[in-house]
Amino acid sequence: MDAPRRRDVVYFRLPMLLLFDIDGTLMIKASREHAESLYVALRKIHGLAEIPVGKVEAAGRTDDAIARSILTLAGVSAERIDARARDVQMLTCEEYARRCPDDLSERVAPGVPEVLEKLAARDDVELALVTGNYECVARRKLDAAGIGTFFARGTGGYGSDSEDRSDLPAIARARHGDYDAANTVVIGDTPRDIACARADGVHVIAISTGPFRATDLHGADVVIDMAREIPVALTRIPGLS
Structure with missing residues (x-):
């Protein structure tokens, strides 16, 4: 068979x-110009005189989370942080487009x-x-x-x-x-x-x-x-x- x-x-x-x-x-x-752009956006939109650099851990966090920590330390309310989050994002993008090196x-x-x-x-x-x-x-x-x-x-x-x-x-x-x-x-x-x-x-x-x-x-x-x-x-x- x-x-x-x-x-x-x-x-x-x-x-x-x-x-x-x-x-x-x-x-x-590669984050220097990136960080500078976010800081400029926070200063302009929320009127911050000073950014508490060094007091907020950035490694592995989202840009919005970093921004929230900075703004909270600066005494900005959660409601205002939420209301202006999109504005911070857009201005950060504009600033980075200007600051990012070509190479x-x-x-x-x-x-x-x-x-x-x-x-x-x-x-x-x-x-x-x-x-x-x-x-x-x-x-x-x-x-x-x-x-x-x-x-x-x-x-x-x-x-x-x-x-x-x-x-x-x-x-x-x-x-x-x-x-x-x-x-x-x-x-x-x-x-x-x-x-x-x-x-x-x-x-x-x-x-x-x-x-x-x-x-x-x-x-x-x-x-x-x-x-x-x-x-x-x-x-x-x-x-x-």
């Missing part, structure tokens, strides 16, 4: 959505262009952003750095989408056709990047190129030292389809 014929089985790998932070991850020391390529983190090229060439990967930057700032910053074309417009999650960074991965997934959390990875450099990933149930790779050391980045699926390690790190994440 002939043995039953074996049907060939073809396995399809689901695409991964990789959500990159900007400051400290894709770029290093920020020297502030791109080592190995980032090469790893983005490698990842973009894969048919099982989509690239997007999850950043606390307002979208207008993020786009201008990455375009000046020469890496903006890796991240399609109309994708990602930004500080202009929500003050709460924990909301941003889900926003980004929805803009990509509601990617499943099991196939989404946040790549960032701060404990807040890890926290926002965990809040949405997605994977996270932490990279110690920002202000935090590898020992500070516990809770990530994988912790790496340099951008060039990202492709290998993806293979080390348990449960990533």
Whole structure:
């Protein structure tokens, strides 16, 4: 009796959505003009004589969250902060468009262009952003750095989408056709990047190129030292389809 014929089985790998932070991850020391623009907007809109620089932690936070902390310290009411938040955002964008250098390529983190090229060439990967930057700032910053074309417009999650960074991965997934959390990875450099990933149930790779050391980045699926390690790190994440 002939043995039953074996049907060939073809396995399809689901695409991964990789959500990159900007400051400290894709770029290093690229926030000076950004911060100046936000401070100018707060001074003009809320009439602040002084900005309490150094009293507010900015790493891993959204622009609106940073603005709220500064304004609260300055005695501005929550109602006024909420009422003028959109004005702060728009003026920050205008100021940054004037202040951002035309060439920020020297502030791109080592190995980032090469790893983005490698990842973009894969048919099982989509690239997007999850950043606390307002979208207008993020786009201008990455375009000046020469890496903006890796991240399609109309994708990602930004500080202009929500003050709460924990909301941003889900926003980004929805803009990509509601990617499943099991196939989404946040790549960032701060404990807040890890926290926002965990809040949405997605994977996270932490990279110690920002202000935090590898020992500070516990809770990530994988912790790496340099951008060039990202492709290998993806293979080390348990449960990533």
